[in-house]
Amino acid sequence: GNSVTQMEGPVTLSEEAFLTINCTYTATGYPSLFWYVQYPGEGLQLLLKATKADDKGSNKGFEATYRKETTSFHLEKGSVQVSDSAVYFCALRKEAQGAQKLVFGQGTRLTINP
Amino acid sequence: GAVVSQHPSRVICKSGTSVKIECRSLDFQATTMFWYRQFPKQSLMLMATSNEGSKATYEQGVEKDKFLINHASLTLSTLTVTSAHPEDSSFYICSAESAGELFFGEGSRLTVL
Secondary structure (H helix, E strand, O other), X not given: OOEEEEOOOOEEEEOOOOEEEOXXXXXXXXXXXXXXXXXXXXXXXXXXXXXXXXXXXXXXXXXXXXXXXXXXXXXXXXXXXXXXXXXXXXXXXOHHHOOOOOEEOOOEEEEEEO | OOOEEEEOOEEEEOOOOOEEEEEEXXXXXXXXXXXXXXXXXXXXXXXXXXXXXXXXXXXXXXXXOOEEEEEEEOOEEEEEEOOOOHHHOEEEEEEEEEOOEEEEOOOEEEEEO
């Protein structure tokens, strides 16, 4: 079946550090891939997405590239800020399952210290 | 973006009682909403798809008689946990689609004593 595996947290970094959160997936066919972010006390928000191989999603300084050969969608940011502290979820959506069903990774809690 | 709101954000109840959680789309209409459950340090698991005006579609392994879902209007879906037990304690999250994107509520933390 379809599944998503994320780097285990929690992750703690200093401000301006480089961030990588690993995400790999298992799926048949060509799923769409997503990163969601959950700030404290808020609902999940879409951070970025990629719908086909080699696509790069980007938003708020975060980037992730859809790598079909390694079945990965790692999240990166060159210089993190305290305001990036949140829980990050990698997810996939496969077309055959319909537009809305998402399969999530377990989430990675990120804390940025000033 | 579109806003989805859940209520209550936290609820504590006694074992054997029923608890209702509401999910509202505040500025758009949603014919379909989704209910997820999240255990500590685990991913969100889809429980069911809530369809306005018809029966919900439950994922495999989810007891439809324990987790009653009603979607009576285009802006409101409710999840009722019936005869709750401590093992039902969890974080419940709803979502709804608008313009091809999913929007999530803040989540409701249920604690059953």
